[in-house]
Amino acid sequence: MIGHMRRALTTVKRDLNVDDPLDDFERRSITLHDVTKVVYVAGTGPAVIVMTEMPGISPQVARFARWVQDAGFTVFMPSLFGRDGAVSQAEEGKAVLQRACVSAEFRAFGANESSPVTRWLRALATLAHGECGGPGVGAIGMCFTGNFALTMMLEPAMLAPVMCQPSIPFDAPAGMGIAPDDLATVRERLEREDLTVMGYRFQGDRFCTAQRFAAYAEALGDRFVARVLPDSAANPKTAPFFEHVVGCPHSVVTAHLVDEEGQPTIMARDEILSFFTQRLAVAG
Numbered sequence: 001m002i003g004h005m006r007r008a009l010t011t012v013k014r015d016l017n018v019d020d021p022l023d024d025f026e027r028r029s030i031t032l033h034d035v036t037k038v039v040y041v042a043g044t045g046p047a048v049i050v051m052t053e054m055p056g057i058s059p060q061v062a063r064f065a066r067w068v069q070d071a072g073f074t075v076f077m078p079s080l081f082g083r084d085g086a087v088s089q090a091e092e093g094k095a096v097l098q099r100a101c102v103s104a105e106f107r108a109f110g111a112n113e114s115s116p117v118t119r120w121l122r123a124l125a126t127l128a129h130g131e132c133g134g135p136g137v138g139a140i141g142m143c144f145t146g147n148f149a150l151t152m153m154l155e156p157a158m159l160a161p162v163m164c165q166p167s168i169p170f171d172a173p174a175g176m177g178i179a180p181d182d183l184a185t186v187r188e189r190l191e192r193e194d195l196t197v198m199g200y201r202f203q204g205d206r207f208c209t210a211q212r213f214a215a216y217a218e219a220l221g222d223r224f225v226a227r228v229l230p231d232s233a234a235n236p237k238t239a240p241f242f243e244h245v246v247g248c249p250h251s252v253v254t255a256h257l258v259d260e261e262g263q264p265t266i267m268a269r270d271e272i273l274s275f276f277t278q279r280l281a282v283a284g
Contacts, residue, residue: 015059016060018087020085021085022085025041025062025065025077026040026041027039030078030127032120032124033119037079037120038079040065040079041074042069043069044074046133046134046281047074047075047128047129047132048280049076049137049138049152051080051140052079052080052081052082053142053143053165053251053255054082054093054097055092055093055096055097056079056081056083056088057086058085058086058088058255061254062077064253064269076124081099081100081144082096087239088241089240090240093245097245101170104116105117108144109168109169110172110175112175113169114177114178114182115177117148118154121139121152125137125155125158126157134281135159135279136279137157137158138162138275138276138280139158139162140164141163141164141166142254143167143250146164146167146168147163149163150176150178150183150186151177153190153197154185160275160280162197162200164252164253165201165202165250166199166212167207174211174215175215176212196222197225198227198275199225199227200226200253200268200272201226201229202228202234204231204248205248205249205250206248207246210228213226213228229249229268231249233265234249234258234265235255238256252265252268253269
């Protein structure tokens with residue numbers, strides 16, 4: 001059962017059916033390893049990297065980032081694909097997905113490879129830790145970026161990884177999307193430093209399968225803490241991309257979250273925020 005810790009989250013509710021201007025974030029261009037990406041930054045305190053789900057930084061993803069900010073963290077939200085702040089439309093979203101699948105930055109197919117973009121994200125964690133201080137950095141990946149938080153544990157500053165509905169590789173339901181050598185190094189570090197990886201999925205998710213979570217559990221042992229929510233907990237009212245393209249309960253803390261007290265998805269959100277708080281030693 002998901003532990004529930006209520007937080008004084010003060011984010012003003014916005015209309016999730018219109019594009020989000022993201023005007024409360026600082027829009028920064030950050031160059032790492034000779035690659036420049038836009039990163040939206042807000043808040044104070046230790047850093048948490050929020051990696052968007054497909055097809056981009058939607059109003060729901062931005063809402064989650066604001067919750068992280070309210071919980072006492074500096075949010076770094078990199079733009080990895082899609083149109084920033086846009087409501088997730090079906091045709092536009094499919095086009096973004098298709099481009100990402102053939103991009104050299106990602107490994108949408110192939111069970112035993114780490115996505116090259118994780119090298120840039122690890123450097124972002126180093127930068128964020130240097131700017132924000134604290135014991136380390138947290139990160140959450142969702143959907144297409146879900147397993148990136150695990151690979152980012154190769155960076156010593158990373159202390160609090162969360163995988164929400166990790167969905168790639170698409171061609172291997174039990175694939176973990178990380179190179180074997182990287183996985184072995186991460187496992188050794190988790191044991192040595194007494195760290196854990198949190199994982200979330202809906203029971204009937206066709207993209208993040210039970211086989212995938214079983215593979216993570218076999219590879220990481222009790223260092224992988226899995227949370228599986230019933231399909232009935234998913235919000236049935238979603239943006240067109242999730243209704244027509246995804247077509248199943250999928251996005252635990254964004255598109256399919258039900259923003260009401262006592263809902264399993266809200267309890268998952270609060271557990272994630274508590275995980276960041278505990279690992280990054282923020283006074284609660």
